[in-house]
Amino acid sequence: MLKSMRKNLKSLAPALWFVIAAFIISIFAVWGGAGRLGEGRASNAVASVGSKRISAETYYSNLRQRLESLKEQYQDLDPNFIQQLNIPYRVLEEMIQRSLLLQAAGRMGIRASDEEIRDRIISYPVFQKDGQFIGVAEYERILSWNRISVEEFEKNLAEDVILDKLVKAVTAGIAISDEEIWESFRNSSESVKMDYAALETSKVEYDQEPDPAVLREYFEARKDEYKIPERREGTFVFFNTDELRAEIQVSDEEIGKYYQDNAPQFREPEKVRVSRIFIPLDGREQAQSRAEAQSILDRIRAGEDFGQMALVYSKDRKASEKGDWGPFEWRELAPPEQTEIGRLEAGGMSGVVDLEDGASIIKVTEKEAAVTRPLEEVKGQIMTILQDERGRSEAEGNASRLEKEAKKNGSLTAAAQKLGFTTQSTGLVKSGESLILIDPSGAISQTMFSLEESGISAPVFTYKGVGIVQLEKSEPPRPASFEEVELQVRDDYIDARKKEIALERMNRVKSELASSDIETLGVRYGLEVKTAEEHKRGQYLSTIGESDRIDRLAFTLPIGEPSDPVDFGSGFAVIRILERKEVTREEFAEKRDEERDNALQAKKNQFFSSYVTQLREDIGVKIRYDLFTQVSSEILSRYTSQEEPE
Numbered sequence: 001m002l003k004s005m006r007k008n009l010k011s012l013a014p015a016l017w018f019v020i021a022a023f024i025i026s027i028f029a030v031w032g033g034a035g036r037l038g039e040g041r042a043s044n045a046v047a048s049v050g051s052k053r054i055s056a057e058t059y060y061s062n063l064r065q066r067l068e069s070l071k072e073q074y075q076d077l078d079p080n081f082i083q084q085l086n087i088p089y090r091v092l093e094e095m096i097q098r099s100l101l102l103q104a105a106g107r108m109g110i111r112a113s114d115e116e117i118r119d120r121i122i123s124y125p126v127f128q129k130d131g132q133f134i135g136v137a138e139y140e141r142i143l144s145w146n147r148i149s150v151e152e153f154e155k156n157l158a159e160d161v162i163l164d165k166l167v168k169a170v171t172a173g174i175a176i177s178d179e180e181i182w183e184s185f186r187n188s189s190e191s192v193k194m195d196y197a198a199l200e201t202s203k204v205e206y207d208q209e210p211d212p213a214v215l216r217e218y219f220e221a222r223k224d225e226y227k228i229p230e231r232r233e234g235t236f237v238f239f240n241t242d243e244l245r246a247e248i249q250v251s252d253e254e255i256g257k258y259y260q261d262n263a264p265q266f267r268e269p270e271k272v273r274v275s276r277i278f279i280p281l282d283g284r285e286q287a288q289s290r291a292e293a294q295s296i297l298d299r300i301r302a303g304e305d306f307g308q309m310a311l312v313y314s315k316d317r318k319a320s321e322k323g324d325w326g327p328f329e330w331r332e333l334a335p336p337e338q339t340e341i342g343r344l345e346a347g348g349m350s351g352v353v354d355l356e357d358g359a360s361i362i363k364v365t366e367k368e369a370a371v372t373r374p375l376e377e378v379k380g381q382i383m384t385i386l387q388d389e390r391g392r393s394e395a396e397g398n399a400s401r402l403e404k405e406a407k408k409n410g411s412l413t414a415a416a417q418k419l420g421f422t423t424q425s426t427g428l429v430k431s432g433e434s435l436i437l438i439d440p441s442g443a444i445s446q447t448m449f450s451l452e453e454s455g456i457s458a459p460v461f462t463y464k465g466v467g468i469v470q471l472e473k474s475e476p477p478r479p480a481s482f483e484e485v486e487l488q489v490r491d492d493y494i495d496a497r498k499k500e501i502a503l504e505r506m507n508r509v510k511s512e513l514a515s516s517d518i519e520t521l522g523v524r525y526g527l528e529v530k531t532a533e534e535h536k537r538g539q540y541l542s543t544i545g546e547s548d549r550i551d552r553l554a555f556t557l558p559i560g561e562p563s564d565p566v567d568f569g570s571g572f573a574v575i576r577i578l579e580r581k582e583v584t585r586e587e588f589a590e591k592r593d594e595e596r597d598n599a600l601q602a603k604k605n606q607f608f609s610s611y612v613t614q615l616r617e618d619i620g621v622k623i624r625y626d627l628f629t630q631v632s633s634e635i636l637s638r639y640t641s642q643e644e645p646e
Helices: 002-010 034-041 056-073 079-084 087-107 114-122 136-145 150-171 178-189 212-221 241-246 252-261 286-301 306-313 335-343 375-409 412-419 443-448 483-512 518-525 548-554 585-619 625-643
Strands: 045-049 052-055 191-200 231-240 271-280 349-355 358-368 465-475 528-535 571-581 621-623
Touching: 045 056, 045 087, 045 625, 052 056, 052 087, 056 087, 056 625, 079 087, 087 150, 087 585, 087 621, 087 625, 114 150, 136 150, 136 335, 150 585, 178 585, 191 483, 191 518, 191 548, 212 483, 231 241, 231 375, 231 412, 231 443, 241 375, 241 465, 252 375, 271 286, 271 306, 271 335, 286 306, 286 349, 286 358, 335 349, 335 358, 375 412, 375 465, 412 465, 443 465, 443 625, 483 518, 483 571, 518 528, 548 571
Parallel strands: none
Antiparallel strands: 045 052, 045 621, 191 528, 191 571, 231 465, 271 358, 349 358
């Protein structure tokens, strides 16, 4: 799932992603504890963007909603996976970039008028009926149904209008030459069909243990490549929240009180699943579309299956799924259809619903009323939440007391002894090096590199707990001796030998392709063999990834002739072109205007991305990594607690 998820996230990365409307109308789960977080840290900034601040509460809310949205797509989403994808940092970066752009727009005097906001609202299909605005009352009802306040929605729309205008202002002077348009057309239109065999170095076996003398000789020939970076050693005290929470007892009375105080957290919203048959106008009169829909409706009422009729007659993107719009996507449907959905019970079916672009039939396949889960069902979950809260609170309290005492007398060790806490040594570590089982993220060692001699840190928040560190000694960077890096030299030597073996094997593959098919060679030499049916420049190739060198070969190599082995970083590949689709200047002339728009937009995106980078330097961004880590850890612990079985 991780590869798929990363691919989906990458598709959201163009430079102009931040001008897309901020609201996707959906229902988010209500999480407990947000109020407590806000009360304790509303004035604290996770990040400063120039003179603007991103509060812990605002970041908490944004991260929470992103996780809930992702959970709808990936049911097995868990905290480890979230951290692998770096979702907390991605969310914060999005907030930072939006703030940067809004500040830039403010400096340029860009504003959103009431008329522009109004025009943006009435342009949404969900707020239209028969091509007309549905009216203020219905507009407010739809927002309320989706748990979005009018003020919040319109504020974000205003920001989107401003960002649209900023993009246009910044990129207005970008021009593109005919040669650039031609190259863009070639890149998007030309393709090759090719097969390729790839061998990753890591899959090459090498069983020989290198002779120490050979390793030393290898090291001497490359000794400038081996250096010991600056390392530091410190004394630290760490308060592990899991250990603290294991000792915390929670009474039934406390669980009951939490249940009463946080009732919305345990309320499951109404669950509705909808199916639809849509008959478009397709240039006909409304009466004809309606008549066709009525004929289908009569057949369903006579006993024919709704799903089969949708599969045959419906003309929307869900027709192939027998008209099933699922439990969420139906919220995109037009207001008249939404009205029918609200009226129908489970199993109920509408009459023909007249729409601006056709007619539809709606069926509610499932409908469960909103319910509040009983206390007995969520008792274990509440206990975990309370233990998490108190464990983290106790860790923070201990760290705060220890910091105060340590800075008073200048010794973390003495302060820890006085308060009854245990000290540990980091050993000599590099900046950002992890402390296994305590701080895998490397926050403590990174903090230590910001300290002056004998300096004592503020509390350092990690996903595992809270620590305080005092710098004891530093070693400047220097060349490494063979003994210090012998294991690394051994690994490098073996990798080099594996690479030689892989290259020699792929050279044999190239020479044998004339007399043997590629699949047979793949089995013989343990290769990944693939066929790319329609490969274009810049596209991802399985195992290989993206490769400029392979792209160049793909469009220059004679058809049928295997390439020399190509180094793609983690191994070697041999490619062979089977077919090539090339474009002519005549074809380009027919599509020049369309391609000009695409190429110009791509160039504007690239320019705007550089603009944002420069803006970041000009305005200035500071991130409080300790608070960022603390808030992220809190929300992930709550996320975990809600996923834990009872």
